[in-house]
Amino acid sequence: MTPSELDSPRVPPSRRAVLAALGALGAAVGAPALAQFRVEISGVGATQIPIAIGRFRDEKLGNQPIGEIVRADLERSGQFRAIEAPGVLDEGSLPVMSEWKGKNVDALAVGSVSRLADGRFDVRHKLWDVVKGADLGGQAYAVPAADLRLAAHRVADAIYEKLTGDKGVFSTRIAYVVRAGRSYSLRVTDADGEGGQVALSSPEPIISPAWSPNGRELAYVSFETQKAVVWVQDISSGARRKVADFRGSNSAPAWSPDGSQLAVTLSREGGSQLHLMSRSGGDVRRLTSSSAIDTEPVFAPDGRIYFVSDRGGSPQIYRMSASGGSPERVTFAGSYNISPAISPDGRAMAYITRQGGAFKLMLMDLADGGSPRALTDTSDDESPSFAPNGKLLIYATRSGGRDVLMTTTLDGRIKTRLLSSGADVREPTWGPFGR
Structure with missing residues (x-):
């Protein structure tokens, strides 16, 4: 060498x-520039979990597309085939499982964003096993506006771990x-x-x-x-x-x-x-x-x-x-x-x-x-x-x-x-x- x-x-x-x-x-001489990214995902995994992820109710309050961030995270892992859910469901909704089964969906993730009195945002999600018709639970995160993306990544981590058994890395x-x-x-x-x-x-x-x-x-x-x-x-x-x-x-x-x-x-x-x-x-x-x-x-x-x-x-x-x-x-x-x-x-x-x-x-x-x-x-x-x-x-x-x-x-x-x-x-x- x-x-x-x-x-x-x-x-x-x-x-x-x-x-x-x-x-x-x-x-080299010059001033630094900040890189801004977008994500492109390519390829098809051997086995992927079809999961429907909708927009989080009132996610526009925080100016972050929580549902889209969660969906992109899960797709990037290679373990999921994400399907955009039409309309808006939240953690208080009771989805009709037969409808989702008809769309060949195995799991459904829904959630909401609300503003708290102290200015923070409350991000909540719930996960459903469509095949079994089971409520797999969810979590809530109270975060400042600057951490809304991080909250979305933590939602994706929770879903990933619940459905795969492995710890997520999105956060x-x-x-x-x-x-x-x-x-x-x-x-x-x-x-x-x-x-x-x-x-x-x-x-x-x-x-x-x-x-x-x-x-x-x-x-x-x-x-x-x-x-x-x-x-x-x-x-x-x-x-x-x-x-x-x-x-x-x-x-x-x-x-x-x-x-x-x-x-x-x-x-x-x-x-x-x-x-x-x-x-x-x-x-x-x-x-x-x-x-x-x-x-x-x-x-x-x-x-x-x-x-x-x-x-x-x-x-x-x-x-x-x-x-x-x-x-x-x-x-x-x-x-x-x-x-x-x-x-x-x-x-x-x-x-x-x-x-x-x-x-x-x-x-x-x-x-x-x-x-x-x-x-x-x-x-x-x-x-x-x-x-x-x-x-x-x-x-x-x-x-x-x-x-x-x-x-x-x-x-x-x-x-x-x-x-x-x-x-x-x-x-x-x-x-x-x-x-």
């Missing part, structure tokens, strides 16, 4: 940046980098790409964002001082601190499962090697000692570290104990495999492989050593990240000459495109539960 090889024009530009030992990113957050002209910004948004905040704006590149396990902080690499430096930033307050600003390159931060440590790639001793440090940047300990480029570390739930190295002659994924020791090679198919992401249960690994001149998102079963399979038909995929329930992946790719964000189900059948207006979006990372 040589700098000239990885800095080839065929390599996705932000992936060159993530491998910061190569120094591929240059300076979680994602972080990603926006490049607009010659400016960069790090954004934090809802899982559907809407709303959110700008965590950092800079005329210099920002790369490799990584969520802390508690969802309160982001680690990332900023070139604002004309070199790669690792920072950690509190999402709520905006306060941030340098944790790696050593001689040479400081890159690719990854949090340990308990949030007490960071794995980083440092070149302070001359070559790009893995190091472990405390979350404050102290107690730095070198993990690898090779003549190769070792980079892109990521922790598995069991505490082991997966990383990319060219020690075997080409970029491949390895794993090792966080206490050190001999690395074990994980990928063998293909001559170029980078950017590992480990599922929350530790059973699967997503990564990027190069096939000819194309970069493809792959999924590999770590539990049984099954053959990797491609999840996409695009050719510039990068930066995969698992949803915290392990049921979806978010990644970046190129479409229509733009860098865009996509989500996909693990079988590759259902994909969602988050389209930005006039900006390139890249390097997504999915935050944990517990918002």
Whole structure:
């Protein structure tokens, strides 16, 4: 893995940046622009629950289309085929089940929005099992106007969990980098790409964002001082601190499962090697000692570290104990495999492989050593990240000459495109539960 090889024009530009030992990113000047998204969903799942979701009664009071948000969330999961319910029903309605059965609906979700005396909004929903004619219950959320979208996502989470048994991820957050002209910004948004905040704006590149396990902080690499430096930033307050600003390159931060440590790639001793440090940047300990480029570390739930190295002659994924020791090679198919992401249960690994001149998102079963399979038909995929329930992946790719964000189900059948207006979006990372 040589700098000239990885800095080839065929390599996705932000992936060159993530491998910061190569120094591929240059300076840029300009003001940040905010990305606004809409959602496009494509594909058909093997089995989907047909669910009718109507407009929430009086949802216009809060200027948020609660029913539409819930419907889009559930469709994006790949588990549901959403059907728009005509008219307006609410949680106090008693639907005629025979009518809904005649429309081939298995479940029905209804709700309402009302304004409380203190100015907040009361969002309520109820879920019905149409097949059994059973009331599956509902919930109420009292929220300020600014949290109406979040309330809609929580409604979708509740419906998803009730009907699938798995925890929903619609009320979680994602972080990603926006490049607009010659400016960069790090954004934090809802899982559907809407709303959110700008965590950092800079005329210099920002790369490799990584969520802390508690969802309160982001680690990332900023070139604002004309070199790669690792920072950690509190999402709520905006306060941030340098944790790696050593001689040479400081890159690719990854949090340990308990949030007490960071794995980083440092070149302070001359070559790009893995190091472990405390979350404050102290107690730095070198993990690898090779003549190769070792980079892109990521922790598995069991505490082991997966990383990319060219020690075997080409970029491949390895794993090792966080206490050190001999690395074990994980990928063998293909001559170029980078950017590992480990599922929350530790059973699967997503990564990027190069096939000819194309970069493809792959999924590999770590539990049984099954053959990797491609999840996409695009050719510039990068930066995969698992949803915290392990049921979806978010990644970046190129479409229509733009860098865009996509989500996909693990079988590759259902994909969602988050389209930005006039900006390139890249390097997504999915935050944990517990918002």
